[in-house]
Amino acid sequence: MTTYHIIFFILVGTIIFAIDQKREYFPVPIILLLVGVALSYVPFFEQVLLTEKMIMHGFLPALLFISAYQLPLKDLKKYYGTFIALSTIGMLLTAFLLAVLIYTTVGISLSIGFVGALLIASILTPTDPVSTVNILKTSTKRDELADVVEGESLLNDGTSIVLFTVVAGIFSNQKSFHIGSFISEFLWVSIGGVLVGLIFGYILSKVIFWLNHREYQVMVSIVLAYGSFLVAEHIGVSGVLATVTSGLILSYEIDITSQKRRPDYLNGFWENINPIVLSILFIVMGLEATDLLKISDFWAMFVIFILSLLAREAILLIMFKLLPNLHNHFKTKDVHLMTWCGIKGTMSIALLLMFKDQYSGHEDSIISLTIGAIMLSMVIQSLTIYPLSKRN
Structure with a gap:
């Protein structure tokens, strides 16, 4: 990807964001995705590639940090148990x-074993609220419901990486499955990531308030977002949870230090970074998806997409009955909306590219089916969130 490509993607994103200011009916990220699909047929963009490292080390820390930093702490305190239960x-x-x-539907027809089906499921399970949270808040006027969707997504990204790594290893015959080793690995990666985020978040948030210059404070916040991620990944724990935790700690420190008034310069910086990152990421995702799709398998992609909704709905209904914070504050019909808000997005693409780059040999059909289900989720669910939420 050259400088020319990056500047062009930012220009396109600027135009789309400017045209669709309300972001109600047509979420901007999905428009950007479709623009990327269209640009894939232009020779100038043939050399643009999206890799797992670009997403994990370039785009994801910024997006996670922004979401965590902006998540209302009152909802975090109120629903932290719900977030943890839903995301684990x-x-x-x-x-x-x-x-x-x-496995019992598409797998039989396409000769996909149960481990292959579990691999697809591990990629499709994490949710991405980037395209839906603003729409949900605008259409329902219920910020609390949107924050529950966002809080679940922030934490389940970390769980999904652990699950994917274990399943991908089994699929590639690199290691056998043992429930004890899976639990210990899950706890190490998860708790370790949270601890790194706590340490980074506490120390650097103190530094931010100690510094007198706004420019330096912004610079330290960048170090906090990316540094916590990279250090956690380097020692083998969850960089996703480290970045999320560090963002939450900074948010907490600001609330108790600044009388709940967020510094305009920090908000302004990260709010300006967000559309730039989204513009580049979603356009390039569209470019990459076109090369991975096999249209002949469209029927199977659609079936998997429907099954992903059914599975999420079933488990959410069970969790709704078991978690007091859910059934005391929300209605059963809210579960349907939460199901529809569980869009597959950035993390699913990152996991799929990780499999493609590190594990895949001849399993192009799994890659095609998975990217197809992701694309269907992003387009269909995002474009229908507004009318469905208005009826809720």
């Missing part, structure tokens, strides 16, 4: 149920 037990149950459904 709920996500694992959803992945297993989806794998069973894929």
Whole structure:
């Protein structure tokens, strides 16, 4: 990807963001994705590639940090148990149920074994609220519901990486599955990531308030977002959870230090970074997706997309009955909306590219089916969130 490509993508993003200021009916990220698909047929963009490292080390820390930093702490305190339950037990149950459904339907027809089905499920389970949270808040006027969707997504990204790594290793015959080793690895990666985020977040948030110059404070916040991620990944724990935790710690420190008034310069910087990152990321995702799709398997992609919704709905209904914070503050019909808001996005693409780059040999069909289901989720769910939420 050259400088010319990057500047062009930012220009396109600027135009689309400017045209669609309300972002109600047509979420900007999805428009950018479709622009990327269209640009894939232009020779000038043939050499543009999206890799797992570009997403994980370039785009993802910024997007996660922004979401964590802006998540209202009152909702975090109120629903932290719900967030943890949905992003761990709920996500694992959803992945297993989806794998069973894929294996007993599409898997039989296309000769995909259960481990292959579980691999697809592990990629499709993490959710991405980037395209939906603003729409949900605008259409329903219920910020609390949108924040629950966002909080679940922030934490389940970390769970999804652990699950994917174990399943991909089994699929590639690199290691056998043992429940004890899986639990210990999951706890190490998850708790380790949170601890790194806590340490980085506490120390650097103190530094931010100690510095007198706004420019330096912004620079330290960048170090916090990316440094926590890179250090966590280097020692083998979850960089995703480290960045999320560090963003939450900074948000907390600002609330208790600044009488709940967020510094305009920090908000302004990260709010300006967000559309730039989204513009580049989603356009390049569209370019990459075109090369991975096999249109002949469209029927199977659509079936997997429907099954992913059914699996999420079933587990959310169970969790709704078990978690007091959910059934005391929301209605059953809200579960349907939460299901539809569980769009596959950035993390799913990153995991798929990780599999493609590190594990894949001759499993192009799995890659094609998975990217197809991701694309269907992003387009269909995003474009229908507004009318469905207005009816809710």
